[in-house]
Structures are given as C-alpha cells and as structure tokens.
Amino acid sequence: MAKELTSRSENYSQWYNDLVIKADLAENSAVRGCMVIKPYGYAIWEKMQAELDRMFKETGHVNAYFPLFIPKSYLSREADHVEGFAKECAVVTHYRLKNSPDGKGVIVDPEARLEEELIVRPTSETIIWSTYKNWIQSYRDLPILCNQWANVVRWEMRTRLFLRTAEFLWQEGHTAHATETEAIEESRRMLDVYADFAENFMAVPVVKGVKSASERFAGALETFCIEALMQDGKALQAGTSHFLGQNFAKAFDVRFATKEGKEDFVWATSWGVSTRLMGALIMTHSDDNGLVLPPNLAPYQVVIVPIYKGDEQLAQISEKARELMARLKALGISVKYDDNDTKKPGWKFAEYELKGVPVRLAIGARDLENGTVEIARRDTLAKETVSIDGVENYIKKLLEDIQTTIYQKAADYRASVTRNIDSYDEFKVEIEKGGFLLCHWDGTPETEEKIKEETKATIRCIPFDGDHTPGLCMVTGRPSAQRVVFARAY
RNA sequence: CGGGGUGUAGCGCAGUCCGGUUAGCGUAUCUGCUUUGGGAGCAGAGGGUCCCAGGUUCGAAUCCUGGUACCCCGACCA
Numbered sequence: 001m002a003k004e005l006t007s008r009s010e011n012y013s014q015w016y017n018d019l020v021i022k023a024d025l026a027e028n029s030a031v032r033g034c035m036v037i038k039p040y041g042y043a044i045w046e047k048m049q050a051e052l053d054r055m056f057k058e059t060g061h062v063n064a065y066f067p068l069f070i071p072k073s074y075l076s077r078e079a080d081h082v083e084g085f086a087k088e089c090a091v092v093t094h095y096r097l098k099n100s101p102d103g104k105g106v107i108v109d110p111e112a113r114l115e116e117e118l119i120v121r122p123t124s125e126t127i128i129w130s131t132y133k134n135w136i137q138s139y140r141d142l143p144i145l146c147n148q149w150a151n152v153v154r155w156e157m158r159t160r161l162f163l164r165t166a167e168f169l170w171q172e173g174h175t176a177h178a179t180e181t182e183a184i185e186e187s188r189r190m191l192d193v194y195a196d197f198a199e200n201f202m203a204v205p206v207v208k209g210v211k212s213a214s215e216r217f218a219g220a221l222e223t224f225c226i227e228a229l230m231q232d233g234k235a236l237q238a239g240t241s242h243f244l245g246q247n248f249a250k251a252f253d254v255r256f257a258t259k260e261g262k263e264d265f266v267w268a269t270s271w272g273v274s275t276r277l278m279g280a281l282i283m284t285h286s287d288d289n290g291l292v293l294p295p296n297l298a299p300y301q302v303v304i305v306p307i308y309k310g311d312e313q314l315a316q317i318s319e320k321a322r323e324l325m326a327r328l329k330a331l332g333i334s335v336k337y338d339d340n341d342t343k344k345p346g347w348k349f350a351e352y353e354l355k356g357v358p359v360r361l362a363i364g365a366r367d368l369e370n371g372t373v374e375i376a377r378r379d380t381l382a383k384e385t386v387s388i389d390g391v392e393n394y395i396k397k398l399l400e401d402i403q404t405t406i407y408q409k410a411a412d413y414r415a416s417v418t419r420n421i422d423s424y425d426e427f428k429v430e431i432e433k434g435g436f437l438l439c440h441w442d443g444t445p446e447t448e449e450k451i452k453e454e455t456k457a458t459i460r461c462i463p464f465d466g467d468h469t470p471g472l473c474m475v476t477g478r479p480s481a482q483r484v485v486f487a488r489a490y
Numbered sequence: 491c492g493g494g495g496u497g498u499a500g501c502g503c504a505g506u507c508c509g510g511u512u513a514g515c516g517u518a519u520c521u522g523c524u525u526u527g528g529g530a531g532c533a534g535a536g537g538g539u540c541c542c543a544g545g546u547u548c549g550a551a552u553c554c555u556g557g558u559a560c561c562c563c564g565a566c567c568a
Contacts, residue, residue: 087566154567158567211568218568242568309526344528344529345527345529347529364526
C-alpha cells in the first residue's frame with residue numbers, strides 16, 4: 001500500500017493531516033506556518049470561490065482590490081481593532097537589501113528603514129475605510145457593497161493545514177450604509193448566504209447565531225457566525241459576518257450628508273470566509289478511505305476507468321467511454337476519463353476514492369459484451385452494474401442523491417451529539433465526549449471565562465433558531481434568556 | 491518564551507546505548523518479461539556531504555563540545 005491513511009478513530013489530527021497531504025490538497029511549505037495549496041486542493045477552492053462569488057453578485061455586491069500593506073498608524077486608529085490583531089502582525093520595516101560586507105549573501109540595508117512601518121494586512125477594515133472616506137460624501141454614494149478576494153497574514157504561533165495558517169486566502173466583504181438598520185440587515189443577509197453555501201454546496205450543516213462579547217471581532221458591535229461540527233466532536237467556526245456600527249467610520253472620519261441635510265457617520269459591515277472552509281469540508285465528510293467530496297464542489301463529479309487487455313480492447317472501450325462522456329457533459333456533469341496506461345485499474349479505484357470523486361464508472365470487456373457499466377458511489381462505496389443506455393440520467397440523479405445523503409449523514413451525526421445539559425457537574429463530564437452542549441448561561445464574561453478555564457469549552461454562539469425558553473445559568477443559577485451552544489473548538 | 495523529541499536515499503525509517511567489512515530496510519524511481527474487474531509478480535539497476543563545525547581515536551552515522559533546523563506539548567489564536 002503506497003498511501004495508507006491513519007484511522008480516523010485512532011488519531012483524528014494525524015488522520016486529517018495525512019489525508020490533506022495524501023489526497024494532494026496541500027502541504028507545509030519551507031516558510032514556517034505557511035501552506036502550499038496543490039492543484040487538486042486549489043481546484044476545490046476555485047469551485048468554492050466561483051459559487052460564493054456568484055452568490056455575492058446575486059446579492060448586489062461587486063469585487064475590488066485594496067493594498068496588501070497597511071500603514072501602522074491606520075491599524076491603531078480603532079482601539080479594539082489594533083488590540084485584537086497586534087500580537088499576530090507581520091511588519092515591514094525596510095525596503096532594500098544590499099551585499100553583505102563579508103561577501104556572503106545579502107543583508108537588510110540599515111539605511112533603508114521605512115519612516116513608517118507597514119503591516120501586512122491581517123484583515124482590511126482599516127485600509128478600506130481610509131479609502132472609503134474619499135468615496136463617500138452624500139447619501140447618494142451609499143450603499144457601497146464591495147468584496148475583495150485576497151490573502152491575509154496572521155502570525156499564529158501554531159498552525160494546521162487549512163484550519164490555521166500564517167497566510168491564508170479568503171474573501172472579505174466591506175459595506176457602507178446610511179442607516180443602522182440597513183447595515184444590520186446586510187450583515188444578517190451575508191450570514192444567510194454563508195449558511196446557504198455551507199449547507200447546499202459543502203453539505204455541511206451549520207448553526208447560525210451571534211457571538212458572545214468576548215468572542216466578538218475586534219472592533220465590531222455584533223459578530224454573527226456559522227458554526228459547524230467536525231467528526232471528532234469539535235466545533236469549527238466556518239464563517240463570520242460583523243456589524244461594525246459606526247466604529248470604523250468614526251476612526252477614519254467617514255461622514256456623509258443625509259437626505260435630511262444633516263451629517264452622520266456611515267454604518268459598516270464586514271464578512272468573510274477563508275480556505276478554512278476546506279478544512280471544514282474535509283473534516284465533515286471524509287472517511288478512512290479518503291476524501292468524500294460533495295458533488296456540487298467536486299472538481300470532477302465522475303471518473304471513468306477503463307479495464308482492458310491490449311490496445312484493441314482499449315480502443316473499443318474508449319469509444320464507449322467518450323460517447324458516455326459527451327452525454328454526461330450535455331447534462332452539465334463534469335467527468336474525467338482516465339485511460340492512463342501506466343496505472344492499473346485497482347490503483348485508480350483506490351486513488352479516486354482517496355480524492356473523493358463522487359461517482360466512479362468502470363467499463364471493461366464484460367461491459368462491452370453486455371452493454372453495461374459499473375457504477376460505484378464514493379459516499380457509501382456501493383457498486384452496481386447497470387445498462388449503459390440512458391445511464392447519464394441515472395448518474396445525474398445519483399449525484400443529487402449523494403449531495404443530500406452526505407448532508408443528512410452529517411446532520412444526523414450532529415443531532416446525535418447535540419444535547420441539553422443543565423448542571424455544571426454534568427457539563428464537565430459531557431464536554432469530554434465532544435459535540436454541541438446546549439446550556440443556560442447568565443450572559444456574563446466572567447462565567448464564560450470560568451467555564452473556558454475549567455473545561456476548555458467556549459460559547460460557539462447564541463443560536464437564532466431552536467429553543468428560546470428561559471432558564472437558570474448552569475454555573476451561577478442566575479437567569480438566562482435562552483440556551484447557548486458550548487463546545488470545544490478548533 | 492518554557493518543557494520534550496528528532497535530523498541517515500524523493501518519502502518513511504532501522505542502525506547510535508556498547509566506535510570496526512562496501513551504511514541498511516520499506517516505499518518511490520528506472521529497465522525487461524509476465525500481468526490488468528480493488529493499490530500486480532518476478533528479475534535486475536540507479537540513487538547517500540549519515541544536519542553543520544570543531545575535537546577525541548589507527549578508525550566516527552555512532553563518543554565529546556558548540557551551533558543549527560524541524561516536530562510535538564504549553565503560552566497565543568477577532
């Protein structure tokens with residue numbers, strides 16, 4: 001076995017890491033904490049990008065691009081914001097190198113120190129709001145609904161492929177509005193877009209909600225989020241949408257003339273999802289045989305493997321395969337025909353399972369004779385042999401079925417590990433088992449902190465949906481408006 | 491920054507304690523033949539500054555000193 005994976009149940013972290021590398025998604029780079037996204041991994045990311053971009057445009061947004069470097073003084077304009085990011089910033093201090101006096105290599109030219117250091121963006125609120133100041137004078141200039149696809153850098157101490165890397169790819173939407181109501185609506189709308197994408201494209205069920213004050217984005221008034229649950233029972237924040245109030249408008253002095261002829265500060269939102277979604281996708285569906293990709297995001301949905309002896313037979317099979325490919329493509333199904341002669345069929349079967357291709361077709365001599373094709377679905381690994389005539393319609397339905405089946409499987413798992421917990425003693429026992437624990441909380445940061453200290457569990461969100469019955473805090477016994485979602489998180 | 495560990499072929503490792511043939515195994519690669527419905531078999535081949543520098547010794551992957559890189563656990567992670 002060339003590419004044996006560790007088992008999921010044995011060591012989940014190692015299984016995840018092995019899988020990312022062996023399925024050719026990504027690898028660690030020579031630069032500490034940075035990641036190389038390999039072509040297959042990038043192809044999945046591109047599918048995600050394409051769908052998200054379409055959804056952003058359908059909700060009235062446009063793309064733009066802002067600078068990688070942020071003057072240090074910009075970052076410090078908003079007090080909470082700089083405090084939140086200061087500890088993980090990469091800083092540019094010089095703009096030139098020169099030959100080393102000892103003749104070995106180059107050194108940073110001490111003469112070339114920048115007057116003001118530049119921060120490599122950890123997020124772009126500050127550079128964008130300094131720009132928006134020039135774009136906005138009147139209510140007629142609003143709203144501004146911009147999105148940017150970019151890379152950002154956060155100098156994390158410890159990193160993990162896709163889940164937390166020093167540099168990552170993402171999109172960040174930054175909008176400016178004339179009223180508070182409109183801005184809140186926008187941030188909620190984009191959260192809905194994220195949830196829609198997660199559930200209908202990634203097949204990852206998510207909980208929508210609002211963050212507690214201590215988990216809130218640095219500089220935001222409210223942070224809305226979608227929280228997913230991984231197969232090892234740990235939570236993963238999959239996307240966030242922030243209502244920024246007038247904080248950044250005030251910090252960058254962005255005022256506008258209202259319809260009523262008065263002057264007011266602009267209301268803002270920002271929202272983002274990153275390559276971390278790749279981690280969510282992998283950790284939600286994959287099994288010990290490798291990736292399981294949802295048909296809606298698979299770089300190719302179907303792979304055809306010929307099984308043959310000799311060139312003549314291959315030619316006959318290839319003809320059948322190409323006919324079938326044309327019919328599949330006509331239905332909008334992406335398909336790869338793997339007639340690579342240097343790998344054996346068994347090797348290809350294992351390889352495409354590792355890579356998560358939703359449907360695999362095999363055509364051999366037997367099928368030529370009987371007019372059939374063998375269909376194997378990745379999610380259940382079930383195989384069946386059916387007539388090749390009209391099989392394209394069957395496959396189209398099968399792909400839809402796989403999409404809903406893997407969503408349902410993930411949703412069932414989540415339901416099985418989500419439970420109400422009412423006593424803190426019970427909580428301490430249950431948190432070790434993983435999953436979402438729905439508990440009453442008195443709403444104070446102190447209680448939240450105590451729970452985090454003692455159990456490593458955090459409030460993932462205060463959910464919008466579900467049970468809103470009031471109760472008593474499991475720790476302090478004080479009143480609680482509704483249950484909140486606790487979990488250990490990535 | 492604190493604690494622990496590891497640097498030997500593209501990758502994964504053994505050998506180091508107790509110095510001694512030509513440094514070995516798995517896998518990958520290349521060649522040939524046979525194979526092809528679940529990661530093929532056999533035969534052969536190529537591939538090494540044993541992390542770096544210095545020291546001890548007749549002799550160092552192995553012992554000593556210094557350096558360095560990476561990994562894990564913590565601190566950090568809107």
